[in-house]
Amino acid sequence: MSKVLNIYDHDRDSAGMAYVYPVISRRAGGVSVGINLNTNSACNWRCIYCQVPDLKRGGAPELDLIKLAGELRSFLRELLQGDFMQRRVPAEAQRLNDIALSGNGEPTSAREFVQVVDLIGEIMAEFDLIRKIKLVLITNGSLIQRAKVQEGLRKMAGLGGEVWFKLDSATANGMRRINSTRQTVEKMHGNLRTAALLCPTWLQTCVFELDGQPPAHVEREAYLKFIGRLRTEGVPLHGVLLYGLARTSMQPEAGRLSALPQEWMLNFAAEIEKQGVAVKLSC
Structure with missing residues:
Protein backbone atom coordinates (compact mmCIF):
# COMPACT_ATOMS: atom_id res chain seq x y z
CA MET A 1 0.00 0.00 0.00
CA SER A 2 1.40 3.43 -0.92
CA LYS A 3 2.19 5.55 2.09
CA VAL A 4 0.61 8.95 2.71
CA LEU A 5 3.00 11.84 2.18
CA ASN A 6 4.01 14.12 5.05
CA ILE A 7 6.37 17.04 5.67
CA TYR A 8 8.91 14.84 7.47
CA ASP A 9 9.64 12.51 4.54
CA HIS A 10 11.04 13.82 1.25
CA ASP A 11 11.90 10.40 -0.18
CA ARG A 12 13.06 10.86 -3.78
CA ASP A 13 11.79 7.36 -4.63
CA SER A 14 8.26 7.90 -3.28
CA ALA A 15 6.69 7.77 -6.77
CA GLY A 16 8.98 5.07 -8.16
CA MET A 17 10.50 7.35 -10.81
CA ALA A 18 14.08 8.40 -11.59
CA TYR A 19 13.65 12.17 -11.75
CA VAL A 20 10.19 13.09 -10.44
CA TYR A 21 9.02 12.83 -6.85
CA PRO A 22 6.17 14.44 -4.84
CA VAL A 23 6.57 15.99 -1.39
CA ILE A 24 4.46 17.91 1.07
CA SER A 25 6.39 21.15 1.51
CA ARG A 26 6.22 23.16 4.72
CA ARG A 27 7.30 26.28 2.86
CA ALA A 28 5.05 25.69 -0.15
CA GLY A 29 1.97 24.72 1.86
CA GLY A 30 0.84 21.95 -0.49
CA VAL A 31 2.15 19.37 -2.94
CA SER A 32 5.46 20.19 -4.57
CA VAL A 33 6.50 18.12 -7.59
CA GLY A 34 10.24 17.73 -7.19
CA ILE A 35 12.62 17.31 -10.12
CA ASN A 36 15.81 15.56 -9.02
CA LEU A 37 18.58 16.30 -11.52
CA ASN A 38 21.26 14.92 -9.18
CA THR A 39 20.32 11.25 -9.28
CA ASN A 40 23.93 10.41 -8.37
CA SER A 41 23.51 12.17 -4.98
CA ALA A 42 26.38 14.50 -5.84
CA CYS A 43 26.59 18.15 -4.79
CA ASN A 44 29.29 20.81 -4.82
CA TRP A 45 28.39 21.65 -1.19
CA ARG A 46 27.89 19.40 1.84
CA CYS A 47 25.48 21.02 4.25
CA ILE A 48 25.61 19.38 7.66
CA TYR A 49 21.81 19.24 7.93
CA CYS A 50 21.37 17.61 4.49
CA GLN A 51 18.93 14.68 4.42
CA VAL A 52 20.53 12.99 1.39
CA PRO A 53 22.12 9.63 2.31
CA ASP A 54 25.49 8.74 0.78
CA LEU A 55 26.00 12.34 -0.34
CA LYS A 56 29.19 12.89 -2.32
CA ARG A 57 30.99 15.82 -3.92
CA GLY A 58 30.39 16.53 -7.58
CA GLY A 59 27.83 17.68 -10.12
CA ALA A 60 24.76 16.30 -11.83
CA PRO A 61 25.19 13.37 -14.25
CA GLU A 62 24.10 13.43 -17.90
CA LEU A 63 20.32 13.64 -17.99
CA ASP A 64 17.84 11.56 -19.97
CA LEU A 65 15.53 14.39 -21.01
CA ILE A 66 13.09 12.08 -22.77
CA LYS A 67 12.67 10.01 -19.60
CA LEU A 68 12.34 13.14 -17.46
CA ALA A 69 9.64 14.53 -19.77
CA GLY A 70 7.74 11.24 -19.76
CA GLU A 71 7.83 11.01 -15.97
CA LEU A 72 6.68 14.60 -15.47
CA ARG A 73 3.80 14.31 -17.95
CA SER A 74 2.70 10.98 -16.45
CA PHE A 75 2.84 12.20 -12.88
CA LEU A 76 1.05 15.49 -13.55
CA ARG A 77 -1.70 13.53 -15.31
CA GLU A 78 -2.09 11.27 -12.26
CA LEU A 79 -1.93 14.22 -9.88
CA LEU A 80 -4.43 16.41 -11.73
CA GLN A 81 -6.72 13.86 -13.36
CA GLY A 82 -6.26 10.72 -11.26
CA ASP A 83 -6.77 9.90 -7.57
CA PHE A 84 -3.22 10.49 -6.31
CA MET A 85 -4.29 13.41 -4.12
CA GLN A 86 -7.03 11.39 -2.45
CA ARG A 87 -4.81 8.32 -1.92
CA ARG A 88 -1.51 9.89 -0.92
CA VAL A 89 -2.03 13.46 0.31
CA PRO A 90 -3.57 14.67 3.59
CA ALA A 91 -6.80 16.60 3.03
CA GLU A 92 -5.33 19.90 4.19
CA ALA A 93 -2.53 19.73 1.61
CA GLN A 94 -4.47 18.56 -1.45
CA ARG A 95 -3.36 21.34 -3.76
CA LEU A 96 -0.60 21.48 -6.37
CA ASN A 97 1.64 24.35 -5.40
CA ASP A 98 4.74 24.12 -7.57
CA ILE A 99 7.24 22.21 -9.64
CA ALA A 100 10.61 22.47 -7.90
CA LEU A 101 14.07 21.91 -9.31
CA SER A 102 15.61 20.43 -6.19
CA GLY A 103 16.66 16.87 -5.34
CA ASN A 104 19.90 15.29 -4.17
CA GLY A 105 22.38 18.01 -5.13
CA GLU A 106 22.82 21.41 -6.77
CA PRO A 107 20.44 21.44 -9.79
CA THR A 108 22.26 24.22 -11.65
CA SER A 109 25.28 21.90 -11.95
CA ALA A 110 23.39 20.01 -14.68
CA ARG A 111 24.80 20.78 -18.13
CA GLU A 112 21.26 20.54 -19.50
CA PHE A 113 19.82 23.08 -17.04
CA VAL A 114 18.45 25.40 -19.75
CA GLN A 115 16.91 22.49 -21.67
CA VAL A 116 15.27 21.27 -18.47
CA VAL A 117 13.67 24.67 -17.89
CA ASP A 118 12.43 24.72 -21.50
CA LEU A 119 11.05 21.21 -21.16
CA ILE A 120 9.21 22.00 -17.92
CA GLY A 121 7.80 25.15 -19.49
CA GLU A 122 6.44 23.15 -22.45
CA ILE A 123 4.79 20.62 -20.14
CA MET A 124 3.36 23.31 -17.87
CA ALA A 125 1.79 24.87 -20.97
CA GLU A 126 0.30 21.52 -22.00
CA PHE A 127 -1.42 21.26 -18.60
CA ASP A 128 -2.36 24.98 -18.54
CA LEU A 129 -0.22 25.53 -15.43
CA ILE A 130 1.89 28.55 -16.42
CA ARG A 131 1.41 31.31 -13.83
CA LYS A 132 -1.13 29.11 -12.05
CA ILE A 133 1.57 27.27 -10.12
CA LYS A 134 5.20 28.20 -9.44
CA LEU A 135 8.31 26.84 -11.07
CA VAL A 136 10.85 27.00 -8.24
CA LEU A 137 14.62 26.61 -8.32
CA ILE A 138 16.06 25.58 -4.95
CA THR A 139 19.75 26.41 -5.18
CA ASN A 140 22.85 27.18 -3.17
CA GLY A 141 23.54 29.94 -5.70
CA SER A 142 27.17 29.01 -6.17
CA LEU A 143 26.94 28.66 -9.97
CA ILE A 144 24.78 31.68 -10.80
CA GLN A 145 27.78 33.34 -12.49
CA ARG A 146 27.54 30.81 -15.34
CA ALA A 147 25.94 32.17 -18.52
CA LYS A 148 23.80 29.05 -19.03
CA VAL A 149 22.43 29.24 -15.50
CA GLN A 150 21.54 32.90 -16.02
CA GLU A 151 19.80 31.99 -19.29
CA GLY A 152 17.78 29.42 -17.37
CA LEU A 153 16.78 32.01 -14.77
CA ARG A 154 15.58 34.40 -17.46
CA LYS A 155 13.42 31.64 -18.92
CA MET A 156 12.09 30.79 -15.45
CA ALA A 157 11.08 34.43 -14.93
CA GLY A 158 9.09 34.24 -18.18
CA LEU A 159 7.20 31.26 -16.75
CA GLY A 160 6.37 33.11 -13.52
CA GLY A 161 9.07 31.19 -11.65
CA GLU A 162 11.11 32.07 -8.62
CA VAL A 163 14.47 31.25 -7.01
CA TRP A 164 14.99 30.04 -3.45
CA PHE A 165 18.61 31.00 -2.80
CA LYS A 166 20.35 29.35 0.16
CA LEU A 167 21.93 31.65 2.76
CA ASP A 168 22.54 29.83 6.04
CA SER A 169 25.41 32.09 7.10
CA ALA A 170 26.84 35.44 6.01
CA THR A 171 30.34 34.73 7.32
CA ALA A 172 33.14 32.73 5.72
CA ASN A 173 33.56 30.64 8.88
CA GLY A 174 29.84 29.95 9.06
CA MET A 175 29.65 28.82 5.44
CA ARG A 176 32.60 26.49 5.95
CA ARG A 177 31.09 25.07 9.13
CA ILE A 178 27.49 24.67 7.88
CA ASN A 179 27.81 24.25 4.11
CA SER A 180 31.37 22.89 3.79
CA ALA A 196 17.37 38.63 -7.98
CA LEU A 197 17.74 40.86 -11.03
CA LEU A 198 16.97 37.96 -13.39
CA CYS A 199 14.14 36.17 -11.56
CA PRO A 200 12.03 36.78 -8.41
CA THR A 201 14.25 35.56 -5.57
CA TRP A 202 13.76 34.55 -1.93
CA LEU A 203 16.52 33.76 0.51
CA GLN A 204 16.08 30.38 2.20
CA THR A 205 17.80 30.10 5.56
CA CYS A 206 18.03 27.07 7.83
CA VAL A 207 18.81 27.76 11.49
CA PHE A 208 19.42 25.20 14.23
CA GLU A 209 21.36 24.46 17.39
CA LEU A 210 24.85 23.04 16.92
CA ASP A 211 26.25 21.23 19.96
CA GLY A 212 23.34 22.61 21.98
CA GLN A 213 24.08 26.24 21.06
CA PRO A 214 22.04 28.58 18.83
CA PRO A 215 23.74 30.66 16.13
CA ALA A 216 26.24 33.02 17.77
CA HIS A 217 25.62 36.75 18.09
CA VAL A 218 28.31 37.47 15.49
CA GLU A 219 26.50 35.18 13.03
CA ARG A 220 23.13 36.83 13.57
CA GLU A 221 24.62 40.31 13.22
CA ALA A 222 26.49 39.39 10.02
CA TYR A 223 23.27 37.96 8.56
CA LEU A 224 21.27 41.08 9.40
CA LYS A 225 24.04 43.30 7.98
CA PHE A 226 24.01 41.24 4.77
CA ILE A 227 20.24 41.74 4.46
CA GLY A 228 20.58 45.44 5.20
CA ARG A 229 23.21 45.84 2.49
CA LEU A 230 20.91 44.23 -0.06
CA ARG A 231 18.17 46.67 0.89
CA THR A 232 20.53 49.66 0.67
CA GLU A 233 21.70 48.60 -2.77
CA GLY A 234 18.16 48.17 -4.03
CA VAL A 235 18.46 44.44 -4.70
CA PRO A 236 14.84 43.32 -5.35
CA LEU A 237 14.69 40.56 -2.74
CA HIS A 238 11.20 39.13 -2.24
CA GLY A 239 11.88 38.03 1.31
CA VAL A 240 13.32 35.33 3.54
CA LEU A 241 12.11 31.75 3.95
CA LEU A 242 13.31 31.05 7.49
CA TYR A 243 13.02 27.48 8.68
CA GLY A 244 14.26 25.07 11.31
CA LEU A 245 15.01 21.34 11.38
CA ALA A 246 12.11 19.02 10.57
CA ARG A 247 13.90 15.95 9.18
CA THR A 248 16.93 14.00 10.36
CA SER A 249 20.29 14.86 8.81
CA MET A 250 22.08 12.03 7.02
CA GLN A 251 25.49 13.64 7.52
CA PRO A 252 28.12 12.71 10.16
CA GLU A 253 27.18 15.80 12.21
CA ALA A 254 23.57 14.66 12.66
CA GLY A 255 23.96 13.96 16.38
CA ARG A 256 25.24 17.50 16.98
CA LEU A 257 22.14 19.17 15.51
CA SER A 258 18.86 20.00 17.20
CA ALA A 259 15.87 22.26 16.58
CA LEU A 260 15.79 25.76 18.01
CA PRO A 261 13.02 26.85 20.41
CA GLN A 262 10.09 28.52 18.66
CA GLU A 263 10.66 31.71 20.66
CA TRP A 264 14.21 32.01 19.29
CA MET A 265 12.91 31.55 15.74
CA LEU A 266 10.19 34.16 16.22
CA ASN A 267 12.67 36.68 17.66
CA PHE A 268 15.11 36.18 14.78
CA ALA A 269 12.28 36.53 12.25
CA ALA A 270 11.32 39.83 13.90
CA GLU A 271 14.93 41.06 13.66
CA ILE A 272 14.99 40.28 9.95
CA GLU A 273 11.68 42.06 9.41
CA LYS A 274 13.15 45.17 11.03
CA GLN A 275 15.51 45.29 8.03
CA GLY A 276 12.45 45.88 5.85
CA VAL A 277 12.29 42.32 4.49
CA ALA A 278 9.29 39.99 4.55
CA VAL A 279 9.76 36.70 6.41
CA LYS A 280 7.91 33.39 6.03
CA LEU A 281 8.68 31.28 9.09
CA SER A 282 8.52 27.48 9.28
CA CYS A 283 9.55 26.23 12.73
Missing part, protein backbone atom coordinates in the same frame (compact mmCIF):
# COMPACT_ATOMS: atom_id res chain seq x y z
CA THR A 181 32.21 25.49 1.16
CA ARG A 182 34.99 28.04 0.82
CA GLN A 183 32.86 30.37 -1.25
CA THR A 184 33.37 33.98 -0.19
CA VAL A 185 30.64 36.21 1.17
CA GLU A 186 31.30 38.64 -1.69
CA LYS A 187 30.72 35.95 -4.30
CA MET A 188 27.54 34.96 -2.51
CA HIS A 189 26.42 38.60 -2.54
CA GLY A 190 27.22 39.01 -6.24
CA ASN A 191 25.47 35.82 -7.27
CA LEU A 192 22.42 36.68 -5.17
CA ARG A 193 22.23 40.14 -6.74
CA THR A 194 22.44 38.58 -10.21
CA ALA A 195 19.73 36.03 -9.42
Whole structure:
Protein backbone atom coordinates (compact mmCIF):
# COMPACT_ATOMS: atom_id res chain seq x y z
CA MET A 1 0.00 0.00 0.00
CA SER A 2 1.40 3.43 -0.92
CA LYS A 3 2.19 5.55 2.09
CA VAL A 4 0.61 8.95 2.71
CA LEU A 5 3.00 11.84 2.18
CA ASN A 6 4.01 14.12 5.05
CA ILE A 7 6.37 17.04 5.67
CA TYR A 8 8.91 14.84 7.47
CA ASP A 9 9.64 12.51 4.54
CA HIS A 10 11.04 13.82 1.25
CA ASP A 11 11.90 10.40 -0.18
CA ARG A 12 13.06 10.86 -3.78
CA ASP A 13 11.79 7.36 -4.63
CA SER A 14 8.26 7.90 -3.28
CA ALA A 15 6.69 7.77 -6.77
CA GLY A 16 8.98 5.07 -8.16
CA MET A 17 10.50 7.35 -10.81
CA ALA A 18 14.08 8.40 -11.59
CA TYR A 19 13.65 12.17 -11.75
CA VAL A 20 10.19 13.09 -10.44
CA TYR A 21 9.02 12.83 -6.85
CA PRO A 22 6.17 14.44 -4.84
CA VAL A 23 6.57 15.99 -1.39
CA ILE A 24 4.46 17.91 1.07
CA SER A 25 6.39 21.15 1.51
CA ARG A 26 6.22 23.16 4.72
CA ARG A 27 7.30 26.28 2.86
CA ALA A 28 5.05 25.69 -0.15
CA GLY A 29 1.97 24.72 1.86
CA GLY A 30 0.84 21.95 -0.49
CA VAL A 31 2.15 19.37 -2.94
CA SER A 32 5.46 20.19 -4.57
CA VAL A 33 6.50 18.12 -7.59
CA GLY A 34 10.24 17.73 -7.19
CA ILE A 35 12.62 17.31 -10.12
CA ASN A 36 15.81 15.56 -9.02
CA LEU A 37 18.58 16.30 -11.52
CA ASN A 38 21.26 14.92 -9.18
CA THR A 39 20.32 11.25 -9.28
CA ASN A 40 23.93 10.41 -8.37
CA SER A 41 23.51 12.17 -4.98
CA ALA A 42 26.38 14.50 -5.84
CA CYS A 43 26.59 18.15 -4.79
CA ASN A 44 29.29 20.81 -4.82
CA TRP A 45 28.39 21.65 -1.19
CA ARG A 46 27.89 19.40 1.84
CA CYS A 47 25.48 21.02 4.25
CA ILE A 48 25.61 19.38 7.66
CA TYR A 49 21.81 19.24 7.93
CA CYS A 50 21.37 17.61 4.49
CA GLN A 51 18.93 14.68 4.42
CA VAL A 52 20.53 12.99 1.39
CA PRO A 53 22.12 9.63 2.31
CA ASP A 54 25.49 8.74 0.78
CA LEU A 55 26.00 12.34 -0.34
CA LYS A 56 29.19 12.89 -2.32
CA ARG A 57 30.99 15.82 -3.92
CA GLY A 58 30.39 16.53 -7.58
CA GLY A 59 27.83 17.68 -10.12
CA ALA A 60 24.76 16.30 -11.83
CA PRO A 61 25.19 13.37 -14.25
CA GLU A 62 24.10 13.43 -17.90
CA LEU A 63 20.32 13.64 -17.99
CA ASP A 64 17.84 11.56 -19.97
CA LEU A 65 15.53 14.39 -21.01
CA ILE A 66 13.09 12.08 -22.77
CA LYS A 67 12.67 10.01 -19.60
CA LEU A 68 12.34 13.14 -17.46
CA ALA A 69 9.64 14.53 -19.77
CA GLY A 70 7.74 11.24 -19.76
CA GLU A 71 7.83 11.01 -15.97
CA LEU A 72 6.68 14.60 -15.47
CA ARG A 73 3.80 14.31 -17.95
CA SER A 74 2.70 10.98 -16.45
CA PHE A 75 2.84 12.20 -12.88
CA LEU A 76 1.05 15.49 -13.55
CA ARG A 77 -1.70 13.53 -15.31
CA GLU A 78 -2.09 11.27 -12.26
CA LEU A 79 -1.93 14.22 -9.88
CA LEU A 80 -4.43 16.41 -11.73
CA GLN A 81 -6.72 13.86 -13.36
CA GLY A 82 -6.26 10.72 -11.26
CA ASP A 83 -6.77 9.90 -7.57
CA PHE A 84 -3.22 10.49 -6.31
CA MET A 85 -4.29 13.41 -4.12
CA GLN A 86 -7.03 11.39 -2.45
CA ARG A 87 -4.81 8.32 -1.92
CA ARG A 88 -1.51 9.89 -0.92
CA VAL A 89 -2.03 13.46 0.31
CA PRO A 90 -3.57 14.67 3.59
CA ALA A 91 -6.80 16.60 3.03
CA GLU A 92 -5.33 19.90 4.19
CA ALA A 93 -2.53 19.73 1.61
CA GLN A 94 -4.47 18.56 -1.45
CA ARG A 95 -3.36 21.34 -3.76
CA LEU A 96 -0.60 21.48 -6.37
CA ASN A 97 1.64 24.35 -5.40
CA ASP A 98 4.74 24.12 -7.57
CA ILE A 99 7.24 22.21 -9.64
CA ALA A 100 10.61 22.47 -7.90
CA LEU A 101 14.07 21.91 -9.31
CA SER A 102 15.61 20.43 -6.19
CA GLY A 103 16.66 16.87 -5.34
CA ASN A 104 19.90 15.29 -4.17
CA GLY A 105 22.38 18.01 -5.13
CA GLU A 106 22.82 21.41 -6.77
CA PRO A 107 20.44 21.44 -9.79
CA THR A 108 22.26 24.22 -11.65
CA SER A 109 25.28 21.90 -11.95
CA ALA A 110 23.39 20.01 -14.68
CA ARG A 111 24.80 20.78 -18.13
CA GLU A 112 21.26 20.54 -19.50
CA PHE A 113 19.82 23.08 -17.04
CA VAL A 114 18.45 25.40 -19.75
CA GLN A 115 16.91 22.49 -21.67
CA VAL A 116 15.27 21.27 -18.47
CA VAL A 117 13.67 24.67 -17.89
CA ASP A 118 12.43 24.72 -21.50
CA LEU A 119 11.05 21.21 -21.16
CA ILE A 120 9.21 22.00 -17.92
CA GLY A 121 7.80 25.15 -19.49
CA GLU A 122 6.44 23.15 -22.45
CA ILE A 123 4.79 20.62 -20.14
CA MET A 124 3.36 23.31 -17.87
CA ALA A 125 1.79 24.87 -20.97
CA GLU A 126 0.30 21.52 -22.00
CA PHE A 127 -1.42 21.26 -18.60
CA ASP A 128 -2.36 24.98 -18.54
CA LEU A 129 -0.22 25.53 -15.43
CA ILE A 130 1.89 28.55 -16.42
CA ARG A 131 1.41 31.31 -13.83
CA LYS A 132 -1.13 29.11 -12.05
CA ILE A 133 1.57 27.27 -10.12
CA LYS A 134 5.20 28.20 -9.44
CA LEU A 135 8.31 26.84 -11.07
CA VAL A 136 10.85 27.00 -8.24
CA LEU A 137 14.62 26.61 -8.32
CA ILE A 138 16.06 25.58 -4.95
CA THR A 139 19.75 26.41 -5.18
CA ASN A 140 22.85 27.18 -3.17
CA GLY A 141 23.54 29.94 -5.70
CA SER A 142 27.17 29.01 -6.17
CA LEU A 143 26.94 28.66 -9.97
CA ILE A 144 24.78 31.68 -10.80
CA GLN A 145 27.78 33.34 -12.49
CA ARG A 146 27.54 30.81 -15.34
CA ALA A 147 25.94 32.17 -18.52
CA LYS A 148 23.80 29.05 -19.03
CA VAL A 149 22.43 29.24 -15.50
CA GLN A 150 21.54 32.90 -16.02
CA GLU A 151 19.80 31.99 -19.29
CA GLY A 152 17.78 29.42 -17.37
CA LEU A 153 16.78 32.01 -14.77
CA ARG A 154 15.58 34.40 -17.46
CA LYS A 155 13.42 31.64 -18.92
CA MET A 156 12.09 30.79 -15.45
CA ALA A 157 11.08 34.43 -14.93
CA GLY A 158 9.09 34.24 -18.18
CA LEU A 159 7.20 31.26 -16.75
CA GLY A 160 6.37 33.11 -13.52
CA GLY A 161 9.07 31.19 -11.65
CA GLU A 162 11.11 32.07 -8.62
CA VAL A 163 14.47 31.25 -7.01
CA TRP A 164 14.99 30.04 -3.45
CA PHE A 165 18.61 31.00 -2.80
CA LYS A 166 20.35 29.35 0.16
CA LEU A 167 21.93 31.65 2.76
CA ASP A 168 22.54 29.83 6.04
CA SER A 169 25.41 32.09 7.10
CA ALA A 170 26.84 35.44 6.01
CA THR A 171 30.34 34.73 7.32
CA ALA A 172 33.14 32.73 5.72
CA ASN A 173 33.56 30.64 8.88
CA GLY A 174 29.84 29.95 9.06
CA MET A 175 29.65 28.82 5.44
CA ARG A 176 32.60 26.49 5.95
CA ARG A 177 31.09 25.07 9.13
CA ILE A 178 27.49 24.67 7.88
CA ASN A 179 27.81 24.25 4.11
CA SER A 180 31.37 22.89 3.79
CA THR A 181 32.21 25.49 1.16
CA ARG A 182 34.99 28.04 0.82
CA GLN A 183 32.86 30.37 -1.25
CA THR A 184 33.37 33.98 -0.19
CA VAL A 185 30.64 36.21 1.17
CA GLU A 186 31.30 38.64 -1.69
CA LYS A 187 30.72 35.95 -4.30
CA MET A 188 27.54 34.96 -2.51
CA HIS A 189 26.42 38.60 -2.54
CA GLY A 190 27.22 39.01 -6.24
CA ASN A 191 25.47 35.82 -7.27
CA LEU A 192 22.42 36.68 -5.17
CA ARG A 193 22.23 40.14 -6.74
CA THR A 194 22.44 38.58 -10.21
CA ALA A 195 19.73 36.03 -9.42
CA ALA A 196 17.37 38.63 -7.98
CA LEU A 197 17.74 40.86 -11.03
CA LEU A 198 16.97 37.96 -13.39
CA CYS A 199 14.14 36.17 -11.56
CA PRO A 200 12.03 36.78 -8.41
CA THR A 201 14.25 35.56 -5.57
CA TRP A 202 13.76 34.55 -1.93
CA LEU A 203 16.52 33.76 0.51
CA GLN A 204 16.08 30.38 2.20
CA THR A 205 17.80 30.10 5.56
CA CYS A 206 18.03 27.07 7.83
CA VAL A 207 18.81 27.76 11.49
CA PHE A 208 19.42 25.20 14.23
CA GLU A 209 21.36 24.46 17.39
CA LEU A 210 24.85 23.04 16.92
CA ASP A 211 26.25 21.23 19.96
CA GLY A 212 23.34 22.61 21.98
CA GLN A 213 24.08 26.24 21.06
CA PRO A 214 22.04 28.58 18.83
CA PRO A 215 23.74 30.66 16.13
CA ALA A 216 26.24 33.02 17.77
CA HIS A 217 25.62 36.75 18.09
CA VAL A 218 28.31 37.47 15.49
CA GLU A 219 26.50 35.18 13.03
CA ARG A 220 23.13 36.83 13.57
CA GLU A 221 24.62 40.31 13.22
CA ALA A 222 26.49 39.39 10.02
CA TYR A 223 23.27 37.96 8.56
CA LEU A 224 21.27 41.08 9.40
CA LYS A 225 24.04 43.30 7.98
CA PHE A 226 24.01 41.24 4.77
CA ILE A 227 20.24 41.74 4.46
CA GLY A 228 20.58 45.44 5.20
CA ARG A 229 23.21 45.84 2.49
CA LEU A 230 20.91 44.23 -0.06
CA ARG A 231 18.17 46.67 0.89
CA THR A 232 20.53 49.66 0.67
CA GLU A 233 21.70 48.60 -2.77
CA GLY A 234 18.16 48.17 -4.03
CA VAL A 235 18.46 44.44 -4.70
CA PRO A 236 14.84 43.32 -5.35
CA LEU A 237 14.69 40.56 -2.74
CA HIS A 238 11.20 39.13 -2.24
CA GLY A 239 11.88 38.03 1.31
CA VAL A 240 13.32 35.33 3.54
CA LEU A 241 12.11 31.75 3.95
CA LEU A 242 13.31 31.05 7.49
CA TYR A 243 13.02 27.48 8.68
CA GLY A 244 14.26 25.07 11.31
CA LEU A 245 15.01 21.34 11.38
CA ALA A 246 12.11 19.02 10.57
CA ARG A 247 13.90 15.95 9.18
CA THR A 248 16.93 14.00 10.36
CA SER A 249 20.29 14.86 8.81
CA MET A 250 22.08 12.03 7.02
CA GLN A 251 25.49 13.64 7.52
CA PRO A 252 28.12 12.71 10.16
CA GLU A 253 27.18 15.80 12.21
CA ALA A 254 23.57 14.66 12.66
CA GLY A 255 23.96 13.96 16.38
CA ARG A 256 25.24 17.50 16.98
CA LEU A 257 22.14 19.17 15.51
CA SER A 258 18.86 20.00 17.20
CA ALA A 259 15.87 22.26 16.58
CA LEU A 260 15.79 25.76 18.01
CA PRO A 261 13.02 26.85 20.41
CA GLN A 262 10.09 28.52 18.66
CA GLU A 263 10.66 31.71 20.66
CA TRP A 264 14.21 32.01 19.29
CA MET A 265 12.91 31.55 15.74
CA LEU A 266 10.19 34.16 16.22
CA ASN A 267 12.67 36.68 17.66
CA PHE A 268 15.11 36.18 14.78
CA ALA A 269 12.28 36.53 12.25
CA ALA A 270 11.32 39.83 13.90
CA GLU A 271 14.93 41.06 13.66
CA ILE A 272 14.99 40.28 9.95
CA GLU A 273 11.68 42.06 9.41
CA LYS A 274 13.15 45.17 11.03
CA GLN A 275 15.51 45.29 8.03
CA GLY A 276 12.45 45.88 5.85
CA VAL A 277 12.29 42.32 4.49
CA ALA A 278 9.29 39.99 4.55
CA VAL A 279 9.76 36.70 6.41
CA LYS A 280 7.91 33.39 6.03
CA LEU A 281 8.68 31.28 9.09
CA SER A 282 8.52 27.48 9.28
CA CYS A 283 9.55 26.23 12.73
